[in-house]
Amino acid sequence: MKPASRKIVIVGGGVAGLCAGVYAQASGYQVEVLEQGSVPGGLATSWKRAGYTFETCLHWLVGSSPDGALGAQWREVCDLDKLTFVYPEEFQRLETEDGRALRIYSHVDQLEAEFLRASPQDAEEIRAFASAIRGLADFPMEALNEAWPRKGLALLRLIPKLPLLQHWASMSAAEYGKRFEHELIRRFFVDGATSGMSVIALVFMFAWMSRKNAGYPIGGSKAVVRLIVERFRALGGTLRLMAKADEILVENNAAVGVRLADGETIHADWVISAADGHATIYDLLGGKYRDEAIDQFYEKQQVFPSYLQVSLGVAQDLSAEPGLLSRCLAEPLRLDPETVLHEVPLRIFHYDPTFAPPGKTAVTAFLPTYNYAYWLDLERSDPKRYAAEKQRVARAVIAILDRRMPGIRERIETIDVSTPASVVRFTANWKGSMEGFVPTPGTGFGAKRQTLPGLDRFRMVGQWVQPGGGLPSGLMTARTAIRAICRKDHVPFVPKSASGVDQAA
CATH class of the missing domain: 3.50.50.60 (FAD/NAD(P)-binding domain)
Structure with a gap:
């Protein structure tokens, strides 16, 4: 046949x-x-x-670069060259509400220099982390799923890197972060939805970004x-x-x-x-x-957590802000009965002109929770309270943003809140998991x-x-x-x- x-x-x-x-x-x-x-x-x-x-x-x-196996594979399933990719210099900025800040750069050289400037006392660990990023920059992870003999060639390239891989894959990001004395460097690893991941995931992430192989496509x-x-x-x-x-x-x-x-x-x-x-x-x-x-x-x-997403349409040009701004809270945010957040990440999509009218900006807050059942039950059993809880969380996020950018509250034109119940309803993902x-x-x-x-x-x-x-x-x-x-x-x-x-x- x-x-x-x-x-x-x-x-x-x-x-x-x-x-x-x-x-x-x-x-x-x-x-x-x-x-x-x-x-x-x-x-x-x-x-x-x-x-x-x-x-x-x-x-x-990942795979935005035309060089490398993964980029070639994306081009097997679509005309990726029709997309325009942007590569932000600053990957993330962590800020406390008392004015301290840490810039986390996309390129390993800038990342290392900024971390060393912020925390000379952590120099040994900072240099080890940067060295791992450089050492695994050409790791052929996608080739391990290939057929022989390509898989065999990838394995041969892998052998010299095995000690490095085993070291960084043996601990979680949260475990690794505790090695740092600097509070914000430590919080980068310890807090958030990725804290349970093997720290090797962050090593790979920065390796890909350093090689401009993890760009953001305009249009999302x-x-x-x-x-x-x-x-x-x-x-x-x-x-x-x-x-x-x-x-x-x-x-x-x-x-x-x-x-x-x-x-x-x-x-x-x-x-x-x-x-x-x-x-x-x-x-x-x-x-x-x-x-x-x-x-x-x-x-x-x-599994990865589910999440609430508070999305805001802001009638203001926020292009001077970092694309990812994580606010470390003086007072934690109670998301639901089992979830308290000490940090709120804000995506400021000024780098995508298709997401907002000229002079305006789309902003989203991604709020992880494992208490997906609470939101499912609330939506089904008490729709009025479900709506009220969404409004409460949105007001809390807006207050956090307004403390950072005074007066921005009055320039918010639209508010949208999705919950784990939204994720399950539209995708049927188990536990509302994001990944x-x-x-x-x-x-x-x-x-x-x-x-x-x-x-x-x-x-x-x-x-x-x-x-x-x-x-x-x-x-x-x-x-x-x-x-x-x-x-x-x-x-x-x-x-x-x-x-x-x-x-x-």
């Missing part, structure tokens, strides 16, 4: 599902992507309010998603919106299709789930294809198995397969899955760049 006569149905129209669709369609399969929402992208999205655009996902895109996540959709449709793929999967159909322990919530049945030769991992295993497949290792991983492995599993020490970044025990003709892709989440996990796991399917069907996997040029598989 030729690949053109084989059908793949993909559950989930986020970045992972769309990338899988592009690779499969380019390899000759007939592909149908099912997305439960009204727009593709999943959490890779933004929305408009009163002339402002509020982004909830993309703050940088929707600009990237739009290009992938264009590529998928140009190849002949079918994207169906408002198509919620209710069950993955199985015959003789092989996936044979999908039943939608409205009763429609779609038959296929392969089924790929790019949907929530927990829902896939325990709901769509009824928990029939799992083992103790899977159960233990979902029970014990830390799936946290790459804690010992977990690693490599993709976990994309198959389930005892189930044939099935693959999983996306952030629940590869700890660390983010858009690159969708791209890399999609590529790996389609390459495996092609191998199983004895057909060539030869992805093409957006220009139509064949790439080596």
Whole structure:
């Protein structure tokens, strides 16, 4: 049977599902992507309010540089060169409410110099951190998901770096941050949603930014998603919106299709789930294809928190401010009954002119919480109080911003608040998680198995397969899955760049 006569149905129209669709369609399969929402992208999205655009996902895109394997892979699924990337000199600024500040630069040389200026007493640890960034700047992480012999070459390059990797992957960011005497340097590592991550994640982040391989695309996540959709449709793929999967159909322990919530049945030769991992295993497949290792991983492995996002449309040019301003609070913010925040990060999107009218700025506050159940229950049981709680949090964030920029309160034209209930409603992410599993020490970044025990003709892709989440996990796991399917069907996997040029598989 030729690949053109084989059908793949993909559950989930986020970045992972769309990338899988592009690779499969380019390899000759007939592909149908099912997305439960009204727009593709999943959490890779933004929305408009009163002339402002509020982004909830993309703050940088690893692989933005045309050099390197990941940049080449992005260009296999979309015409990335249509995007304009910006590379802010200052990655983040931490400020206390009593006037102290620490600039955290994107480039390792500036980062090291600023940290040394701020805290000479931490010089030894600062230099060690900077040395690790430089030492892993050319680490071929994406190549570890490649086929042999490319994977073998990547492993050979990896051997000299193993001691460095093992050292920095063995501790969490929070554990590492306690080594610093300087309060704000310590808080950079210890506070926030990334504190449980292996510190190697921060090393890689600065390595990518230093090499200008993690730029922000003007237009945000929707600009990237739009290009992938264009590529998928140009190849002949079918994207169906408002198509919620209710069950993955199985015959003789092989996936044979999908039943939608409205009763429609779609038959296929392969089924790929790019949907929530927990829902896939325990709901769509009824928990029939799992083992103790899977159960233990979902029970014990830390997931990223959910979040509230307070979004503000400000009638003021804030281009003199840092793009990411983290305010360390004198009085903590009570987010919900189980969550108290000592720091509020503010994204000031002055670097994206498409997000606000001229002379105005979109601002968002990202507020992490693990108490997603509180917000779900509140929305369902007491909508009036749910609305009041959203207003309370918004007022608190505005007060924090107004103390930093006196008078800005009067220039706020629109306010929007999303909660973990919003995340679950629109994406069905387990626990409202923003990025799936946290790459804690010992977990690693490599993709976990994309198959389930005892189930044939099935693959999983996306952030629940590869700890660390983010858009690159969708791209890399999609590529790996389609390459495996092609191998199983004895057909060539030869992805093409957006220009139509064949790439080596």
